[in-house]
Amino acid sequence: MSDQNEPQQPKEPESGAEQTPASAAVPAQSGKKAERPSPRPDVSYTPVSNGMDYLVSVFQHLTEGEKPPGARDLKYAVLHLQAATEVLLKARLSHEHFSLIFQNPAEATHETWESGKFKSCGTLDAYDRLRGIARLALDDDSRKRIKELGESRNALQHYGLTHNAYAIESRAVKVLDFLLTFINRHLIPGLDGAEAQDVERTMQAFRLQLKGIETLVKQRMNALQSDLAKVTDVTVQCPDCEQWALVTGNGEKGLTCLFCDQDWRDPDFTATNYVWIVLGLDDSPQDGGDPSVVDCPECQEPALVPTAVTAASRPGTSPLCFSCGATFENLIDCEGGCGTVLDIAPDGESIPMCRNCIDIRYARF
Template identity: 65%
Template sequence: MTEQTASQDPDEPEGSSEEIPAPATVPDQRVKKAKRPSSRPDVFFTPVSNGMDYLVSVLKHLTEGATPPSARDLKYTVLHLQAATEVLLKARLAREHFSLIFVDPLQANRDAWKKGDFKSCGTLEAFDRLVKIAGLPLEEDDRKRIGELSDHRNALQHYGLKYNAYAIESRAARVLDFLITFIHRHLIPGLEPDEATSVERDMDSFRLKLKGIETLVKQRMNDLKSELAKVADVTVKCPDCEQWALVADGGDEGPTCLFCHQVWPEDPESAAANYAWIVLGLDDHSAIQDGGDPPVVDCPACGAYALVTEAVTAAGQPGATPLCFSCGSVFKDLIGCEAGCGAVLDIAPGDDAIPLCPDCLDSRIARF
């Protein structure tokens, strides 16, 4: 008989010489299948490596893209620099105790911390806890810059941001300088050897790139040196870019920063208030609460509410030089109104002028 093939008619009658193969064994569904190895590795970053990765991105956007950096580069500079700052500060804070990362340390528990299922404290809170609890000698100026960076990040993330490119570069350089010092002094010494080696390797690259950014800032200031020298008596530190380039000379444009081109057109009062608060750390409420004089008063020369009594000019530093941000007047012999109203008068010692402001003088005359 001819051997039957596997392609024989399936309707062949029973009793055919073809042997019917036994049915395949059905695997037991209760038996757990072996897990295939993933073709892609898990995403894993330690807090420190995560923060360092953000810094790599920051320096890439500032130094490896367009020259000067594009608006997109500066956007990611702000976003990733703020993220790096937050992550690295908290990485150091967790070394003191994991509970310090929680908004409320009293509600902390280790399981939530390991899962990352909790609400953490803010960046400035982390900074303050590092100072007050961990005892790190961090500077108040750095805290202020970090706070401003967080404000820029929040505005950019939620509302959009329009800000001067030169100011962003200058501020970024200062925060980067803080972070590089922070990592070197306060973070690396407590790391495991392998991670410490990796961080040090990145740090060598960061220092070189930061030096390049700072060089650009210094070069720009050097280009302005001769121009700024002519107006040193009315030049103060800019509250936006923190360079000694804000000129309040009473010009038609208003107070203007020659470095970052920030201008307060027809609004010298705002420029004076911003300078007093951001640069000097002074505001009316705190000054009055502490029993002191307000930092910004009416100018006896032009009457504008733009005279910063404790301004520090490039020519007069480190001492205070009263400067009007509206008319550019510099004063040497200011005294307070005798009636105690808070106004100031430009009366030299030995002058026979009545030590009363016009309003108080009129009020006194009206009583007679």
């Protein structure tokens, strides 16, 4: 009987048998199945994190690419800024009640809300409901800028847009400034602790980046100051970029904003856009009020804005003709009732009527 502790010798292969290499030892198999790789994570964003992610993209396109941002960066900055604005306004609106997000709140149900299969209100509707129902202190200027941003987004998304890069960047800065204030004042206080901390950390980076973008705008304006200082009495806020750089008074040569280089060829058209976009007025009289654009007593062109605000007069008004650049201190309405505006000194000697009304009234004499 052999010793059990003696090592066993390998058997010699039988004669003529083919030799094959010994197979590698196979590890013992446990009863547990091999774990599969983890599946890809779900796409999961809360409304707030979704809006903040859009803002991250906006700042990336405005600050991390070429300097100044190129056309592609500005395009995506506009698209994602509008998306961020819509999402974050609605996120705050939902804190009041989920039904306010619906286009028609009367049709809202909790089941539909949870499914997400409903038509929501527009961005401006959300803004108005935040102001009218939630009673947030939101102003008309911010609403106007959000409206303009939405129009630019729609143009880019649906039928293309050709617009001045400086104007787009200037507008973006103003909406970003509004959004950061809105998030800090109206959104963060209603978030739970963890989400509020996440948003606040992101906001710290945003504030630093916004200063950099604002610096680009200020640097361009500073470079124009020496030229603009000579024409403050005929310089107004540009309807396109909102900078105080639109110099009026070039007549048929047209008007050009020195900041955004927008060419406003027709003074009459420019005056109409100015009162509508900048002053927020209609260019025609409402309810018996005075018209916003009238014929100029100096050049007779329909380009005089009686309530214009110039760089020299702000915050006060200064009647200004966008065509000839004339300014007036003694404008009065013709007492003949024809609607003509006159420039007559209050000396008591001049007849406060236009020539046509004088001829009609005194024709019998």
